[in-house]
Amino acid sequence: MQVQSSQSISVRTSEDVVAVRQLVRKGSLLLGFTIVDQTKIVTASSELARNLLIYGGGGVAIVEIVQNGGRSGLRLTFEDQGPGIPDIELALRDGYSSGTGMGLGLGGAKRLSHDFEIDSAPGKGTRVSIVRWKAL
Amino acid sequence: MPTSQLARLLQNSFDQLLAEWKSSQFATVGRRLSASDENTLSANSREFLTLFRQGLETAEVQDQQAPGWAPIREFLVALSASRAKEGYTPSETASFVFSLKEPLFKLLSGEIKDPVELNREIWNLSRGLDRFGLLTMEAYQKSREEIIARQQREMLELSTPVVRIWDNILAVPLIGTLDSNRTQVIMESLLEAIVSTRSDIAIIDITGVPTVDTLVAQHLLKTVAAARLMGADCIISGVRPQIAQTIIHLGVDLSAVTTKATLAGALQVALQRTGAAIVKGHGAGR
Numbered sequence: 001m002q003v004q005s006s007q008s009i010s011v012r013t014s015e016d017v018v019a020v021r022q023l024v025r026k027g028s029l030l031l032g033f034t035i036v037d038q039t040k041i042v043t044a045s046s047e048l049a050r051n052l053l054i055y056g057g058g059g060v061a062i063v064e065i066v067q068n069g070g071r072s073g074l075r076l077t078f079e080d081q082g083p084g085i086p087d088i089e090l091a092l093r094d095g096y097s098s099g100t101g102m103g104l105g106l107g108g109a110k111r112l113s114h115d116f117e118i119d120s121a122p123g124k125g126t127r128v129s130i131v132r133w134k135a136l
Numbered sequence: 137m138p139t140s141q142l143a144r145l146l147q148n149s150f151d152q153l154l155a156e157w158k159s160s161q162f163a164t165v166g167r168r169l170s171a172s173d174e175n176t177l178s179a180n181s182r183e184f185l186t187l188f189r190q191g192l193e194t195a196e197v198q199d200q201q202a203p204g205w206a207p208i209r210e211f212l213v214a215l216s217a218s219r220a221k222e223g224y225t226p227s228e229t230a231s232f233v234f235s236l237k238e239p240l241f242k243l244l245s246g247e248i249k250d251p252v253e254l255n256r257e258i259w260n261l262s263r264g265l266d267r268f269g270l271l272t273m274e275a276y277q278k279s280r281e282e283i284i285a286r287q288q289r290e291m292l293e294l295s296t297p298v299v300r301i302w303d304n305i306l307a308v309p310l311i312g313t314l315d316s317n318r319t320q321v322i323m324e325s326l327l328e329a330i331v332s333t334r335s336d337i338a339i340i341d342i343t344g345v346p347t348v349d350t351l352v353a354q355h356l357l358k359t360v361a362a363a364r365l366m367g368a369d370c371i372i373s374g375v376r377p378q379i380a381q382t383i384i385h386l387g388v389d390l391s392a393v394t395t396k397a398t399l400a401g402a403l404q405v406a407l408q409r410t411g412a413a414i415v416k417g418h419g420a421g422r
Binding site for chain 2: 018021025036038039042043046047102104105107108111112
């Protein structure tokens with residue numbers, strides 16, 4: 001996978017979550033995503049950026065335009081140095097939330113993207129990376 | 137050199153110093169100034185230099201809290217505030233004071249021959265001017281924050297109109313980002329309007345909301361539930377195809393709420409439920 005361009009935003013406040021959404025929307029427009037694809041990836045970014053803020057205590061969001069074998073896509077990475085997730089499987093389960101949300105954000109973001117990777121351990125922070133490819 | 141001597145030096149070379157300072161400011165601003173901007177800048181520069189000279193007669197440059205510096209501090213705070221409102225950049229605002237250094241140091245080096253003394257004087261003066269510069273930045277920042285806070289308050293009020301569109305039917309067109317503060321305001325004004333207008337149905341239109349994520353959905357569901365407790369039904373309209381698909385992928389269950397693609401569709405449902413109907417009269421089609 002080749003990275004063509006990369007931008008990052010530090011997420012510390014709920015205004016930064018808006019900034020992440022706007023950056024992702026800009027990237028998806030640049031790639032020529034359909035309106036449905038745009039909405040999906042922007043919504044996924046909103047969920048993950050908010051998780052970063054609420055559960056990770058803030059962190060960084062990286063938005064990259066990537067290419068792989070003629071396909072182009074948008075890769076979003078969210079990294080925090082927060083408490084980490086003790087049970088990833090549980091965190092991904094619909095309806096489970098350690099906070100006050102609906103418990104659909106993480107699993108929803110996974111369903112809204114093509115590739116989904118999560119790396120987390122207690123005390124080690126959390127790193128979530130998703131890719132949505134442009135429909136050919 | 138005692139400060140009173142510095143004050144005298146400023147007095148004697150006032151016009152020359154002012155002219156050099158102004159030209160160095162025009163250079164640092166970098167963009168073309170209108171005639172009125174130039175006049176303001178000239179007047180500001182003259183006032184600052186006058187106050188600076190007067191301050192030097194009673195106060196040390198290093199002692200910024202001295203009462204002798206009170207007028208100049210007030211002047212700088214007011215200047216920064218007006219510049220923040222007029223859209224000057226932070227560097228343009230800060231360089232007002234900083235750009236005085238060059239002409240002032242030039243003046244000093246023409247006057248003081250002993251390099252050690254010159255060095256000391258320049259250092260003292262530089263520290264003093266730096267503090268004035270920092271003061272302008274703090275004031276600039278503060279008034280920018282005030283502007284932003286005011287705009288946020290205005291936005292909050294602007295963005296929550298609850299409209300009575302028919303007997304017993306309310307509509308709330310939501311626009312933009314639904315953060316917690318705004319949603320709270322919207323929810324409160326909707327619930328109050330339900331009571332005051334004795335409405336049975338409220339249409340929440342999300343056509344203007346670009347992203348409906350789980351937080352927005354949760355806010356919507358809470359509003360619907362609260363309205364229901366008060367005996368009013370909510371219809372959510374403006375669910376575009378991309379929003380519908382995204383909500384499904386997120387796994388949010390909106391099946392307990394009546395939803396419609398358009399506001400017109402929601403109004404039709406609302407009219408039916410309240411027993412009203414819009415019919416074509418005799419005038420139609422002519």
